[in-house]
Amino acid sequence: MLIIELIRYFFGYINFRASGGFADRFLNLCTKDGIPLWNIKNVNGNISASTTIDGYLSIRRPAKKSGMRVVHTEKKGLIFLLKKYKRRIGLVVGVLLSSIIIFTLTQFVWSVSVVGNVSIDDDYLLSQFETYGIKVGVKISDLDLENAEITALRDNEKLSWAKINKKGTVLVIEVREKTDAPEMYDNSKPTNLVASDDGLILSIDVLYGNEEVKPGSAVVKGDLLVSGIISHADGTQTAIHADGYVKALVKKQKECRSSSFSIFNIEEDKKRESIFFFGIKIPLGTAVPQNYFTSHKSFVRNEEMLLPLGIITEYGCKFSKEQMILNHETQKKISLFNSALFTKELLESCEIKKSCVEEKIENDEIKFIFYAECEQEIGVLQEIYVEKTNDIA
Amino acid sequence: MRSVARKRKEKKIFRLPEEILNVPKIEMLGNKELIIDGCKGVVEYGENLIKLNTGELVMSIEGDELLIKSFDSEIAVISGIFAVITFVS
DSSP: HHHHHHHHHHHEEEEEESSOOOOOOOOOOOOOOOEEEEEEEEEEEEEEEEEHHHHHHHHHHHHHHHHHEEEEEEEHHHHHHHHHHTTOHHHHHHHHHHHHHHHHHHTOOOOEESSSSSSSHHHHHHHHHTTTTOOOTTTTGGOOOHHHHHHHHHHHHTEEEEEEEEEEEEEEEEEEOOOOOOOOOOSSSEEEEEESSEEEEEEEEEEEEEOOOTTTTOOOOTTTTEEEEEEOOSEEEEEEEEEEEEEEEEEEEEEEOOEEEEEEEEEEEEEEEEETTTTTTEOOOOOOOSSSEEEEEEEEEHHHHEEEEEEEEEEEEEEEEEEEEHHHHHHHHHHHHHHHHHHHHHHHSSSEEEEEEEEEEEEEEEEEEEEEEEEEEEEEEEEEOOOOOOOOO | OOOHHHEEEEEHHTTTOOOGGOOOOEEEEEEEEEEEEEEOOEEEEEEEEEEEESSOOEEEEEEEEEEEEEESSEEEEEEEEEEEEEEOO
């Protein structure tokens, strides 16, 4: 019904009132002459109805024959509206121009966004999909969404699923990341537990296998701590997966020196702004140096999404590298800083029991030697290679 | 009448639909809307009464706020609050 009303509005129609005469005869004659009538209402003997423009033009004959007097009450429809504003060329041009602009702009992608990613960065995914043609400013009819989805899954191992949803001019990339399978503890292979570092055994806690060292004994790197070979009373031996926790006091040492230091001299520092419009970048200035480059994008945003209009600001600088001889005071500071970094690194894997820093000067160069005694887990698994033979004597 | 009788006979033999017997097909939505397929014309048109020629019968619709929503040589759509609908042969 709505479509019929729209069609009537588009072609225009006339509301009229007919009075006097015979209403039934008038209606029958109109039908006979093929004059379409609708919304016919009888109010106090007067008929009000609607008909098309052509219908109204040929209504005189049935009206005359039925003795009715027809008066139009209202003209409705687009055709009358256009006639009304016929002289206002600017308005017509404006409507036409805006229609063309809207039609043209809706042929291109306005916005691309990513949802569903947890550990992978938005920018990384957007730049990846950009290489498959999924970007702002691309013609919608040129998009190959299915191919982009398949290629993205093939190229990015972290993704388990990807789907590009097209809602008008907006593309929403929906992704799911892969969940890595947990590392399974493999205790099927026969192993020994050996020392990963030189040290003094503090405690030993055997889970499987034979204990080969006692607390208080000194070991060197590679020494057997827990054996995976079990000897039986009948003289046979079984290779098992030995395991346990062995803590030892281990000495660590690191030499930190810094006689020279690299510095960067900035030779040229430049900023350039570019206008971004539907994927087209219009630079407002000359290119920036690429030694160090960073950019900042700022787009116009409405309540729902980023619009494909904005300013990209690029910063770039050209620099040269230079070695600088440091004075003793600076060398000292840098070396101590490096020592602190080493301490931090150690603390992640072991417990520092005792530490000291020794300062030495060699050939006008200050060096710091960092010594530490740490309590550390030194047991590492070493596979026992067993050869299977069938010859049993 | 002879023609109608012959048509009835043919219909019985060939199992043809009722429409060929010059009877209207009437569809009614509650007492608010009436669609009459096979309307031949208007016999009487008043504020609260519409009489339609439907071939063999004259259909009389009485009610309030009667409005002929659409009217052509075959179909009439009438809306309003119908009180009485009668058929006169």
